Amino acid sequence: MKMSDLHRRAARCMVSSRAIKLGVIAVMAASVQGCFEAPPMDTEQVGFRGVGMWSTTNPDITEQLVALNQVPAALPATPAVEGAPKAGDIYQNVQVLGDLSVAEFARTMATITQWVSPEQGCAYCHEGANFAEDNLYTKVVSRRMMQMTQNINSEWSDHVGATGVTCYTCHRGNNVPEYIWFEQDGPVTAGGMSGNSYQQNHVGTEVGYTSMLSDPFSKYLMGEPDKIRVAAQNALPMRGETNNQPTQALENTWSLMMHMSDSLGVNCTHCHNSRNFSSWEQSPPARITAWHALQMVPEINNDYMTPLQPIYPDHRLGSLDDAPKTNCATCHQGINKPLYGVSMLEDYPEWKGPLEGGTLDAPDYTAAPAYGDPNAVEPESTEPSASLVNPETSSKSVIQ
Ligand code: HEC
Ligand code: HEC
Ligand code: HEC
Ligand code: HEC
Numbered sequence: 001m002k003m004s005d006l007h008r009r010a011a012r013c014m015v016s017s018r019a020i021k022l023g024v025i026a027v028m029a030a031s032v033q034g035c036f037e038a039p040p041m042d043t044e045q046v047g048f049r050g051v052g053m054w055s056t057t058n059p060d061i062t063e064q065l066v067a068l069n070q071v072p073a074a075l076p077a078t079p080a081v082e083g084a085p086k087a088g089d090i091y092q093n094v095q096v097l098g099d100l101s102v103a104e105f106a107r108t109m110a111t112i113t114q115w116v117s118p119e120q121g122c123a124y125c126h127e128g129a130n131f132a133e134d135n136l137y138t139k140v141v142s143r144r145m146m147q148m149t150q151n152i153n154s155e156w157s158d159h160v161g162a163t164g165v166t167c168y169t170c171h172r173g174n175n176v177p178e179y180i181w182f183e184q185d186g187p188v189t190a191g192g193m194s195g196n197s198y199q200q201n202h203v204g205t206e207v208g209y210t211s212m213l214s215d216p217f218s219k220y221l222m223g224e225p226d227k228i229r230v231a232a233q234n235a236l237p238m239r240g241e242t243n244n245q246p247t248q249a250l251e252n253t254w255s256l257m258m259h260m261s262d263s264l265g266v267n268c269t270h271c272h273n274s275r276n277f278s279s280w281e282q283s284p285p286a287r288i289t290a291w292h293a294l295q296m297v298p299e300i301n302n303d304y305m306t307p308l309q310p311i312y313p314d315h316r317l318g319s320l321d322d323a324p325k326t327n328c329a330t331c332h333q334g335i336n337k338p339l340y341g342v343s344m345l346e347d348y349p350e351w352k353g354p355l356e357g358g359t360l361d362a363p364d365y366t367a368a369p370a371y372g373d374p375n376a377v378e379p380e381s382t383e384p385s386a387s388l389v390n391p392e393t394s395s396k397s398v399i400q
Pocket of ligand 1: 132
């Protein structure tokens with residue numbers, strides 16, 4: 001069971017208990033079934049007594065999340081040999097990992113295959129016998145992902161600490177990470193007959209099933225992380241000051257907060273003292289760590305994810321032709337510290353930061369040639385065949 005399924009079940013239980021209060025037990029009986037098996041919740045006091053700061057978790061769901069978030073065993077490291085040739089000396093087209101020994105380079109290729117394309121193998125990024133060629137889009141995207149991973153670990157330790165990230169943090173054995181997002185088409189307006197709902201009033205699965213802004217990401221995780229603060233600092237407008245934030249601005253912030261809580265599997269009180277949401281002095285330290293994430297994720301999206309747009313084949317783009325992007329769930333996947341805070345960097349030090357001679361500079365993709373697509377399925381016969389259905393291309397949206 002995936003995190004999204006677990007959360008969906010939790011949401012169904014919430015809806016159902018409200019329905020019971022309304023006295024429609026008979027109608028809802030079928031859907032509440034799953035709730036009666038819910039165990040007593042675990043609650044832990046996280047703040048001072050009396051401040052109501054509790055963390056509530058469902059032990060049943062915790063058990064399943066633990067099973068889903070284990071770090072895979074590392075491949076045996078290759079012993080360093082003095083004077084051994086480096087990948088950059090032997091191979092023709094290594095721009096990021098040239099400083100690794102040839103043996104360590106081979107181990108790195110084997111690991112990223114396990115992390116990103118265990119089913120397709122090396123062929124997911126290398127077509128034909130010449131591994132130096134950049135002929136598949138997946139190889140070109142991967143090289144940028146390598147730079148991004150090194151950048152996150154070396155420049156954003158205020159967020160990722162010494163734990164850091166690897167390709168596995170996001171990919172978990174999938175070509176496409178389980179949690180990505182796209183910009184949304186305008187709201188359904190009943191053929192122009194109804195007003196613009198500004199992405200409100202329909203259930204947003206990525207924002208904890210609220211009916212507030214369903215895409216807070218393009219607003220805050222690309223554009224304006226500095227616009228999140230909405231709370232008035234005075235009860236009444238003072239001379240020269242206004243408390244003029246519209247209710248909608250608060251709802252937009254709240255919607256992002258729901259995504260953050262949901263992605264980390266925590267309550268608001270993990271980061272706030274609920275007697276005063278805006279006060280930093282009264283907030284637990286995790287809020288500061290989260291603030292750094294709110295600066296880091298826009299960089300990931302603006303400098304790494306979005307510029308890859310011309311490289312992707314159409315079936316990887318969103319309905320507005322935008323590139324797939326990252327939010328808190330991409331790394332966290334339901335846990336306050338991804339993979340329960342287990343670091344993979346000691347086993348794979350090449351991801352700690354840029355290597356000697358390696359570049360972190362962005363390539364120029366403006367004149368991008370059309371790259372090959374390892375997912376493209378060549379029809380072998382004119383007969384439709386079930387085996388031609390490619391699950392990679394047919395399931396695109398992630399949290400449904
Ligand atoms: C997820 C994508 C991906 C997979 C899977 C992958 N590679 Fe690579 N490979 C790359 C990238 C990106 C580079 C370039 C690295 C750089 O620029 O530093 C590369 C470079 C290479 C090179 C250097 C070629 C040259 O002359 O420049 C070799 C050899 C290689 N890979 C072998 C393999 C083998 C063997 C496998 C399977 C065990 C494999 N790769 C799987 C992405 C991948
Ligand atoms: C912060 C999260 C994150 C990290 C870390 C990360 N990736 Fe990705 N990766 C993504 C996202 C998001 C996409 C876009 C998904 C898509 O292609 O639809 C992506 C796409 C890719 C793709 C294209 C897959 C496809 O089928 O379209 C490859 C290949 C890839 N990453 C390889 C890597 C490698 C190799 C590493 C480690 C060096 C890595 N990634 C690290 C988030 C990440
Ligand atoms: C993972 C940590 C985290 C969680 C969980 C979290 N928040 Fe926040 N929240 C923050 C951070 C960080 C900011 C400040 C952003 C900034 O200043 O740029 C913030 C800001 C806010 C603000 C605006 C405060 C102001 O000064 O205007 C409100 C309101 C808020 N959060 C409510 C909530 C609610 C309600 C929840 C639960 C649904 C929640 N938060 C969950 C970290 C969190
Ligand atoms: C690139 C991957 C990545 C992304 C994206 C990411 N985080 Fe994190 N986050 C981490 C890692 C790794 C840690 C563990 C750091 C450590 O062990 O010190 C962490 C830790 C945290 C913590 C501290 C947890 C605790 O209980 O002390 C908070 C809070 C947090 N992240 C919030 C967020 C929020 C909110 C977002 C989205 C705005 C986000 N993160 C996006 C990788 C990520």
